[in-house]
């Protein structure tokens with residue numbers, strides 16, 4: 876698994892799941908201040924990692940969207 880692969884997995888997950896929403900900037904900053912992040916499926920991971928289900932953290936997903 877690579878970061879790019881995990882981000883692709885997350886976008887695939889978005890297409891087949893509903894009820895998710897990206898964290899706002901303040902929430903994301905709080906997570907990262909604690910050295911953690913969350914995945915779209917709520918798994919707790921390191922900011923630059925992905926969960927056991929192969930989904931990238933919101934930190935990775937949002938950073939990729941910002942380019």
Ligand SMILES: [Zn+2]
Pocket residue numbers: 914916917918926927928929930
């Ligand atoms: Zn997960």
